[in-house]
Amino acid sequence: MYLKKHEKNYAIISFFAQLICAQTPCSNGKAGIYPCKDYDLLSNVPVNILANTNGNPEGSDIWGWTDSTTGKEYAIAAMTNSTAFVDVTDPVNPIFLGRLDSNAGNNYWRDVKVYKDHAFIVADNVGAHGMQVFDLTKLRGLTSAQNFTADVIYNTDFLGSCHNIFINEDSGVAYLVGCKNFRGSRIFNGGPIFVDISDPKNPTKINHYANAGYSHDVQVVKYDGPDTEHKGKEIFIGSNETEVTILDVTDKNNVIKIAEIGYSQTVYTHQGWFTEDQRYFILGDEQDEQKIGMNSRTLVFDFEDLDNPKLSSTYFGPSAAIDHNGYVKGNLFYLANYNAGLRVLDITNISASTNSMTEVGYFDTHPENDATSFNGAWSVYPYFASGNLIINDIERGLFVIRKSGTLGLENQELNKSFSVFPNPASENTIIKSSNNQFVKSVQLYSLLGQKVREENNINSTEYVLNTKGLKKGIYLIKINNLRTSKLVIK
Structure with a gap:
C-alpha cells in the first residue's frame, strides 16, 4: 500500500532536506563532522526518514541484500518500530523505498537476516510479534517510498518476541534465539528454535533445544575448520550471557553439546564471529567496559579443537566505548563500537598471543564522544561485493561508507594542459x-x-x-x- 499523499510528500521533502548525500572524503581525520581514518562518508539517511514517527524511534540491527537478478545492493535497516529498505546501489544517492512496520508496537531491538531473496525479521521486548517474512523482490524497480506488509507471520508455539535470528544458508535453517511467548515469558530457556525456511513463505518448525541456556546471539556454520572430527557437521556457536557454547546441531532431534568456555571478568557474553578459516572465534562482552571499567575488550578464542576451546588473546581498543556487533571479512574485523563508531581491525596476526589485532581504520558515527554508554553504531554489514559498508546508528540512522582510495575508476590527475x-x-x-x-x-x-x-x-x-x-x-x-x-x- 502506498503512503498517504501528504505523508509521501513530507517523506520526500524531509529526505532531501536531511540526507547527507555528497561524498565527504576523510581528510585530516574528519569527514565533515565525523572523526575518521581511511574511510570516506558516501551518504547518511537519518532515523526520521527510515522509521515511522511512532514513539521515539532508534536504529538497531542492519543487514544487506544483493539482488541476484539485477545486482543491485540494498540496506535493510532495523529500527525500534519498523524495518526500512534502502537502495544503496548508488551509495552517494541512496533511495529510501519504504518500511515494514512492527507487528506489535515499539521495542528496543530488532534483528534481520536474509535467505533466498527474503528478509526474516524478529523483535525483542514486544508482545505477539513472531517472525516476519518479507519477499525482497518487491523492491525491484521501485523508486518511491511505500508501506509494506509481511508475506508471512510465523508464530508457532505462540512465538512472541525473539532477541535474535541467524540463518545457516547451507542448510536452509533459521535459528531463533532468546525467545518469549505472547505474554513475555521466556520459552525453551531462551535456547534455539530450529525452523526450516527452505521454502521461505512456508517456515516450519523442526525442533528446539533448551539444555544450553539462553543464547543472546549465535553463528551456525557447516564446519570446515581444522578439527577433522567435526568436519561436515552443522556447528552452533552460542554467545550465552556467561559463556560461549558449542553445539553439534546436525541432527535437530539429537543435539550434542560439544563444549563450553568462559573467561575471566565475564559480565555479558554478547556476540562473536568465526574467522574465515573457522580456527578462531572473535567475541565481545557487551557490559565489561561499563561494569568493570576497562577499554573496549575483544576476546579471541582458539577453536582448533572444538572439544577443548582456549582463550588465545585479548585486544583492548583505544577508548572505553562499549563493543557491540562484529563481523569478519577476509583479514579484517569490522566492529560496531557504539559511541566510538565503526572500528576496523586487521586480524592477519590473530594467532599471536599478544598484538593479535591492530586497528587500521575507523569511521565514528557518534562524534560527540567515545563515552561508555549505549549510543552510536549498533551494527555494521561489510559483505557487499562493491566494497561499500553500511552502518546503522542508534541516533543518526544509516551510513554508507567506503575505504578511502578504492573507487572503481581510479583518479588520474589532469596535467598542466x-x-x-x-x-x-x-x-x-x-x-x-x-x-x-x-x-x-x-x-x-x-x-x-x-x-x-x-x-x-x-x-x-x-x-x-x-x-x-x-x-x-x-x-x-x-x-x-x-x-x-x-x-x-x-
Whole structure:
C-alpha cells in the first residue's frame, strides 16, 4: 500500500532536506563532522526518514541484500518500530523505498537476516510479534517510498518476541534465539528454535533445544575448520550471557553439546564471529567496559579443537566505548563500537598471543564522544561485493561508507594542459586549455562508472560543461579520452 499523499510528500521533502548525500572524503581525520581514518562518508539517511514517527524511534540491527537478478545492493535497516529498505546501489544517492512496520508496537531491538531473496525479521521486548517474512523482490524497480506488509507471520508455539535470528544458508535453517511467548515469558530457556525456511513463505518448525541456556546471539556454520572430527557437521556457536557454547546441531532431534568456555571478568557474553578459516572465534562482552571499567575488550578464542576451546588473546581498543556487533571479512574485523563508531581491525596476526589485532581504520558515527554508554553504531554489514559498508546508528540512522582510495575508476590527475573550475561546481564548470591544446571530447561518469554526460567534436580551447540537474556527489571527468579528474557537484 502506498503512503498517504501528504505523508509521501513530507517523506520526500524531509529526505532531501536531511540526507547527507555528497561524498565527504576523510581528510585530516574528519569527514565533515565525523572523526575518521581511511574511510570516506558516501551518504547518511537519518532515523526520521527510515522509521515511522511512532514513539521515539532508534536504529538497531542492519543487514544487506544483493539482488541476484539485477545486482543491485540494498540496506535493510532495523529500527525500534519498523524495518526500512534502502537502495544503496548508488551509495552517494541512496533511495529510501519504504518500511515494514512492527507487528506489535515499539521495542528496543530488532534483528534481520536474509535467505533466498527474503528478509526474516524478529523483535525483542514486544508482545505477539513472531517472525516476519518479507519477499525482497518487491523492491525491484521501485523508486518511491511505500508501506509494506509481511508475506508471512510465523508464530508457532505462540512465538512472541525473539532477541535474535541467524540463518545457516547451507542448510536452509533459521535459528531463533532468546525467545518469549505472547505474554513475555521466556520459552525453551531462551535456547534455539530450529525452523526450516527452505521454502521461505512456508517456515516450519523442526525442533528446539533448551539444555544450553539462553543464547543472546549465535553463528551456525557447516564446519570446515581444522578439527577433522567435526568436519561436515552443522556447528552452533552460542554467545550465552556467561559463556560461549558449542553445539553439534546436525541432527535437530539429537543435539550434542560439544563444549563450553568462559573467561575471566565475564559480565555479558554478547556476540562473536568465526574467522574465515573457522580456527578462531572473535567475541565481545557487551557490559565489561561499563561494569568493570576497562577499554573496549575483544576476546579471541582458539577453536582448533572444538572439544577443548582456549582463550588465545585479548585486544583492548583505544577508548572505553562499549563493543557491540562484529563481523569478519577476509583479514579484517569490522566492529560496531557504539559511541566510538565503526572500528576496523586487521586480524592477519590473530594467532599471536599478544598484538593479535591492530586497528587500521575507523569511521565514528557518534562524534560527540567515545563515552561508555549505549549510543552510536549498533551494527555494521561489510559483505557487499562493491566494497561499500553500511552502518546503522542508534541516533543518526544509516551510513554508507567506503575505504578511502578504492573507487572503481581510479583518479588520474589532469596535467598542466587543462584546468577545471569551479570545482566543486553547481550548474556549470569550465574546462580550459593552458597551452592552446584543443578540448575535443568530454565525458562525465558517476561514482559507479555510469556515463551521465558526453560531448564530442568540441575542438575549442575552452568549453563550458553543463552540470545542472546532476545529483550531488563525486564524478569523474574525462577529457579527450585520456585524462581523468574528480569533479564535485554541490
